[in-house]
Amino acid sequence: QVQLVESGGGLVQAGGSLRLSCAASGRTISSSAYGMGWFRHIPGKEREFVAAINRMGATKYAQLVKDRFTVSRERGKYTAYLQMNSLKPEDTAVYYCAAGGTLDSVAQVWSVGTWGQGTQVTVSS
Secondary structure: OOEEEEEOOEEEEOOOOEEEEEEEEOOOHHHHOOEEEEEEEOOOOOOEEEEEEEOOOOEEEOOOOOOOEEEEEOOOOOEEEEEEOOOOHHHOEEEEEEEEOOOHHHOOHHHOOEEOOOEEEEEEO
16 A cells, blocks of 8 residues: 655746655555656546656656656655646646556556545646
């Protein structure tokens, strides 16, 4: 069992920045949180992949955000971060942390092992 606790959401003006954090804990953390990632749910749309990172630092990004967002984690640790720069109103969404056994498993909605509770990000124009 793994638990994920997110923080860092909020309200920001267009062009601003926010950093989200996700801390994983639990008995099976070393296998269940090898990959950690971020998804977002925009009202009226499907939940979509944003970015992911594994314990060794390999990353994946959605094309829409790869030049503005950076995913990171301390090597070997189980806290992941999503630095979001140059935010746009269309980035407004609930952002969810995700954990899984591989990098690929946290890059697709259907294969995520554990979800966080979500944190609201609102970008005003």
